Amino acid sequence: MTLVIPALQRIQHQFGYLKPEALQEFSRESGVPLYRLHAVASFYPLFQLTPPKPVTLRICRDMACHLAGSEEMIRELENMSEHVAVQGVSCLGRCDRAPAACVAVTGAEHESYYLRRDAAGLKQIAADWLRGEPPVADRDSDQPFSPMTVAVDPYVGEMPSYSAVRSALTLRDRAVESAVKSLSEKKGWQQDKLEQFREGAVGMKSEGIIPSEVAAAVRAWKTETDWATGEELGGWSDALFRELKEADLRGMGGAGIPATQKWRDVRDALRGACMSQRDQRGFIVVNGDESEPGTFKDRELLLRTPHLIVEGVILAGLMTEATEGFIFIRHEYPEQIAACRAEILRAEQMGFCGENASHLGRPFPLSVFVSPGGYICGEQSALIEAMSD
Numbered sequence: 001m002t003l004v005i006p007a008l009q010r011i012q013h014q015f016g017y018l019k020p021e022a023l024q025e026f027s028r029e030s031g032v033p034l035y036r037l038h039a040v041a042s043f044y045p046l047f048q049l050t051p052p053k054p055v056t057l058r059i060c061r062d063m064a065c066h067l068a069g070s071e072e073m074i075r076e077l078e079n080m081s082e083h084v085a086v087q088g089v090s091c092l093g094r095c096d097r098a099p100a101a102c103v104a105v106t107g108a109e110h111e112s113y114y115l116r117r118d119a120a121g122l123k124q125i126a127a128d129w130l131r132g133e134p135p136v137a138d139r140d141s142d143q144p145f146s147p148m149t150v151a152v153d154p155y156v157g158e159m160p161s162y163s164a165v166r167s168a169l170t171l172r173d174r175a176v177e178s179a180v181k182s183l184s185e186k187k188g189w190q191q192d193k194l195e196q197f198r199e200g201a202v203g204m205k206s207e208g209i210i211p212s213e214v215a216a217a218v219r220a221w222k223t224e225t226d227w228a229t230g231e232e233l234g235g236w237s238d239a240l241f242r243e244l245k246e247a248d249l250r251g252m253g254g255a256g257i258p259a260t261q262k263w264r265d266v267r268d269a270l271r272g273a274c275m276s277q278r279d280q281r282g283f284i285v286v287n288g289d290e291s292e293p294g295t296f297k298d299r300e301l302l303l304r305t306p307h308l309i310v311e312g313v314i315l316a317g318l319m320t321e322a323t324e325g326f327i328f329i330r331h332e333y334p335e336q337i338a339a340c341r342a343e344i345l346r347a348e349q350m351g352f353c354g355e356n357a358s359h360l361g362r363p364f365p366l367s368v369f370v371s372p373g374g375y376i377c378g379e380q381s382a383l384i385e386a387m388s389d
Helices: 004-015 020-030 034-043 063-067 070-077 119-130 163-187 191-202 212-223 238-247 259-275 297-304 306-320 334-350 380-388
Strands: 055-060 084-089 100-104 112-115 283-288 324-329 366-370
Touching: 004 020, 004 034, 004 366, 020 034, 055 063, 055 070, 055 119, 063 070, 070 084, 070 119, 100 119, 112 119, 163 191, 163 212, 163 238, 163 306, 191 212, 212 259, 238 259, 238 306, 259 306, 283 306, 283 380, 297 306, 297 334, 306 324, 306 334, 306 366, 324 334, 324 380, 334 366
Parallel strands: 055 084, 283 324, 324 366
Antiparallel strands: 055 100, 100 112
């Protein structure tokens, strides 16, 4: 993962656009060619290469908002003021509250959203922003919602405790101890070697030189080969994969691919890398871009139940042996971004993720990646490409 998109986002937040001098400075410091920065910036709709007007009013023109009269509103407002830019944009993720609009001003932490407003109302909102008296925005968290309707949340009415992760850790740790016992009894290993194996088996980074015999044992454990086959040893996660399959958890992007298949693919790829002693980094990425008009289920899950998202990433990381997790969220969801970041911080404090994830026994950094915009980022390969820019 590179730092290009987050860096461009910081520059635009500071100056309101991608100021040439700031781009040149970042290019010198990072070593990323200036032409590469311009290629990325010109592709994603979030970025602006020229100074914007003091206030930018963006009005959704996709189907739900179009049917609610947004096209007529854009035409009526586009020449309202020389200090206000009026733009028609793609889905803002509030199709259930059409027409949706947002205001962007230089220096603001994020865009402010205004829902179900008519042209006169939006004109007044823009005028208020120009005067430096921004009206209260419409927040997703203020909309009617009943937690009892979220049937997927097992923590309704109680503090999320990451029980699924705890159960997975119990299985893993039991299997590790079985392996330690086997190595002690069959190979006569002493405590120092056994501790080195234990740390390697859970994925803890080694600070010293690991004996080749220990490294081979860890490799057998991680790939479920040689002496470490079976659910009581290296195949400890198979029981969880069966539960996942029985639950019929699937992706909701249209293809309906079983989560079991996706997670096994990651685990198998990492096992292959381990066997050939290649780069063994692995990533869990949640696709929260959700730019499809009429689709806003992720908006509510990310906002109302961020603990489920975070726990799911950690659980997937455990079962696949992945080394890092990301939650990719569209920039039009500022409340959802904040909710997930707050939950990640709570999970770190509990020891379930981060560089010092004490419960996991190994590092597992988890962060939110803010999308630079663009409908195409909802497709998985484009999403990964955006994170790699």
